[in-house]
Amino acid sequence: MSGDGRSAQLRDRLESVQERIASATRAAGRAADDVSLIVVTKYFPARDVALLHDLGVRDVGENRDQEASAKIAELDADVRGDLTVHFIGQLQSNKARHVARYADVVQSVDRPKLVTALDRAATEAARTLDVLVQVDLAGDDAGRGGAAPTDVPAMAERIAAAPGLRLRGVMAVAPLGADPRPAFDRLARIGERLRSDHPDATWVSAGMSADLEDAIACGATHLRVGSAILGSRPQRR
Ligand SMILES: *Cc1c(COP(=O)(O)O)cnc(C)c1O
Numbered sequence: 001m002s003g004d005g006r007s008a009q010l011r012d013r014l015e016s017v018q019e020r021i022a023s024a025t026r027a028a029g030r031a032a033d034d035v036s037l038i039v040v041t042k043y044f045p046a047r048d049v050a051l052l053h054d055l056g057v058r059d060v061g062e063n064r065d066q067e068a069s070a071k072i073a074e075l076d077a078d079v080r081g082d083l084t085v086h087f088i089g090q091l092q093s094n095k096a097r098h099v100a101r102y103a104d105v106v107q108s109v110d111r112p113k114l115v116t117a118l119d120r121a122a123t124e125a126a127r128t129l130d131v132l133v134q135v136d137l138a139g140d141d142a143g144r145g146g147a148a149p150t151d152v153p154a155m156a157e158r159i160a161a162a163p164g165l166r167l168r169g170v171m172a173v174a175p176l177g178a179d180p181r182p183a184f185d186r187l188a189r190i191g192e193r194l195r196s197d198h199p200d201a202t203w204v205s206a207g208m209s210a211d212l213e214d215a216i217a218c219g220a221t222h223l224r225v226g227s228a229i230l231g232s233r234p235q236r237r
Helices: 003-027 046-054 065-074 077-082 093-102 112-124 149-160 180-197 212-217
Strands: 036-040 059-062 084-087 105-109 129-134 165-171 203-205 222-225
Touching (some): 105 112, 112 165, 165 180
Parallel strands (some): 165 203
């Protein structure tokens, strides 16, 4: 597809996602600017990120360290400078140092060892990373990561005590094949409890292409939307 064709396609899909967000926020009696859209660009090339930037996108999400770091390195410095890069995938602590160099936010923090590794890496890089505690709402840890809900307060304390990290809230993926609302409601309550001790931890990251309306109805502040904007995922190279 020509650059113009791809740009028009991305613009159309971005607009339709923005319309979905606008009508869901209206239906929920929430302000439109209460909800932030993070466009998940995993599997898609740096060129798409640059086109999305031209269309006004400023938050992008990536879930694999190698792919993300290579892609971000390809962007023009002025494009990169405008973007907030969210790391949303499972992360091994031995990759923390690498991720801390290019990510602005790590949404998938789910174990004490990762907190320690990210804090050290951020401090070494003289950066402060915004982090979310990823919560496992399926209860069966189906390989998608996440801390058990009962472990969230201790994780939050640990993050709050880490000089290189800033606790911003909670993140989750809805359990597969189930009504997402009970899970998103639960995440919202976990976020609320977190805010009684950590008032700045206001983010609730929930909702993807298929369930963003449910997430908005349940109070999500951040959506992570990939395929509804970029299209169905090509095979990994
Ligand atoms: C891929 C991914 C998304 C986006 O999913 P879509 O269904 O493509 O919108 C959101 N969150 C996480 C953690 C992901 O890995």
